[in-house]
Amino acid sequence: MLSFLAVICVVFLLIVIVQISKILESLGVLKGEEEAQESSNKLNGGLLFVFIILSFYLIYWSIKKYSPEFLPESASIHGVWIDQLFNITLLITGVVFILTEFLLFYFAWKYRGNRKKKALHYVDNHRLELLWTVIPAITLTVLVGFGAVRWYEITSQPPDNVTWIEITGRQFEWMPRYPGVDGVFGKRMVEYIDDGTGNKLGIDTTDINSEDDFLPTEIHLVVNQPVAFKIRSRDVLHSFYLPHFRVKMDAVPGIPTQFWFTPTKTSAQMAKDVGKPDFVYELACAELCGASHSNMRLEVFVDTQEEYDEWEKQQTSWYSSFMGLDKEDDADAEQLEEAADQKEDNDEGEEIEITETNGNVEENNVISMLQND
Numbered sequence: 001m002l003s004f005l006a007v008i009c010v011v012f013l014l015i016v017i018v019q020i021s022k023i024l025e026s027l028g029v030l031k032g033e034e035e036a037q038e039s040s041n042k043l044n045g046g047l048l049f050v051f052i053i054l055s056f057y058l059i060y061w062s063i064k065k066y067s068p069e070f071l072p073e074s075a076s077i078h079g080v081w082i083d084q085l086f087n088i089t090l091l092i093t094g095v096v097f098i099l100t101e102f103l104l105f106y107f108a109w110k111y112r113g114n115r116k117k118k119a120l121h122y123v124d125n126h127r128l129e130l131l132w133t134v135i136p137a138i139t140l141t142v143l144v145g146f147g148a149v150r151w152y153e154i155t156s157q158p159p160d161n162v163t164w165i166e167i168t169g170r171q172f173e174w175m176p177r178y179p180g181v182d183g184v185f186g187k188r189m190v191e192y193i194d195d196g197t198g199n200k201l202g203i204d205t206t207d208i209n210s211e212d213d214f215l216p217t218e219i220h221l222v223v224n225q226p227v228a229f230k231i232r233s234r235d236v237l238h239s240f241y242l243p244h245f246r247v248k249m250d251a252v253p254g255i256p257t258q259f260w261f262t263p264t265k266t267s268a269q270m271a272k273d274v275g276k277p278d279f280v281y282e283l284a285c286a287e288l289c290g291a292s293h294s295n296m297r298l299e300v301f302v303d304t305q306e307e308y309d310e311w312e313k314q315q316t317s318w319y320s321s322f323m324g325l326d327k328e329d330d331a332d333a334e335q336l337e338e339a340a341d342q343k344e345d346n347d348e349g350e351e352i353e354i355t356e357t358n359g360n361v362e363e364n365n366v367i368s369m370l371q372n373d
């Protein structure tokens with residue numbers, strides 16, 4: 001209904017403009033062409049002036065109205081840097097924008113065609129040209145320079161005490177995996193992916209490192225502890241987006257990507273700060289990946305170390321539920337041990353490979369994923 005009214009308004013506005021120009025034309029015949037030209041210049045100059053004032057007001061109004069929808073308060077170390085860079089850039093470009101746009105329309109009105117005024121023939125001014133070239137060049141270089149330094153820090157290798165979490169996107173869910181107490185992820189092979197049996201990630205059950213991996217339905221992080229995400233996709237492009245932490249990285253099928261950061265506010269602290277007791281951090285997909293794209297939401301909790309330890313204790317390993325071990329508690333430990341013994345014998349060579357995977361690129365998996373994609 002609102003858009004229909006808007007269309008009607010635009011149509012009426014067009015009719016009014018056509019009518020005014022017709023009246024002016026007839027006035028021109030009556031008054032003489034030159035005089036009519038002058039009054040038309042005056043009208044158009046005035047309208048331009050009104051236009052820019054109105055535009056500034058609309059910008060102010062939309063900022064005021066939509067600012068609650070802007071990026072939420074940042075809750076990571078680099079999030080503060082990003083916000084600072086963003087605000088400084090916006091402030092500088094905003095001031096320049098308002099000044100130049102105002103002058104552009106003001107001059108169009110002030111120096112409109114007039115019989116009494118004569119245009120000034122102004123050839124050039126080297127000093128002025130130098131000024132308006134050098135000042136923006138220096139300003140932009142400084143802005144880009146600061147941005148580049150921060151970008152280098154954000155994309156640097158994570159520190160040694162980082163906690164790794166793997167996150168895999170598929171249409172339409174995020175599947176997190178924690179490496180468990182050993183801190184090493186079990187191997188994954190695309191051949192082992194089987195949604196029917198519940199092996200959605202293609203975890204290699206013969207790999208001893210997979211035995212303590214757990215696959216929770218929400219993400220928990222420890223406040224002030226660096227965390228690194230190994231980001232993967234099982235099908236199409238997704239984008240791993242944590243707006244509160246200013247984290248956004250594509251999940252690309254066949255190519256693992258990564259992003260590390262340090263959360264600085266627990267969920268409880270953030271809930272207090274924003275005044276919403278039921279506040280939850282969230283992970284979203286920022287790549288339009290299909291019909292149910294908007295379903296790709298996962299809750300993220302930033303805990304104190306004690307809260308996190310408590311939560312981690314409650315998690316059961318994916319391996320034990322996949323193998324049905326968690327149903328026979330007595331047999332559980334025994335079977336795990338047995339399985340571990342067997343795999344230790346087979347996996348000596350592979351283990352070195354897997355340890356390496358904790359850092360960067362999992363070559364084996366990439367190759368097998370590429371072959372199978």
Ligand SMILES: [Cu+2]
Binds near residue numbers: 237238287288
């Ligand atoms: Cu997606």
